[in-house]
Amino acid sequence: MQITPWLIVYSSDRVKRGEEPEDWPDMLNPKYEGQIVIPDSKAPDAYLDVWAVTLDNHGAQFFSRLMARSCSRRRSLAHSM
Secondary structure, eight states: OEEETTEEEOOTTTSOTTOOOOSGGGGGSGGGTTOOEEEOTTSOTHHHHHHHHHHHHHHHHHHHHHHTTTOEEESOOTTOO
């Protein structure tokens, strides 16, 4: 499972039809534990504005809970799936 600030990408081989995450809060579901890949916050500045919007929409507690899901942070999301 890969999260970028503007979309959620998932493998249809791993996520059943009808169980696809539709919005950021869906990523807090325990079934995604250890399966989430997000861009490193030190990655290109292009992510910063969108992360700020997401923070405004969902709050700091959301990000704390998301990071508790054992997210993998990658500088580049190429080949993450």
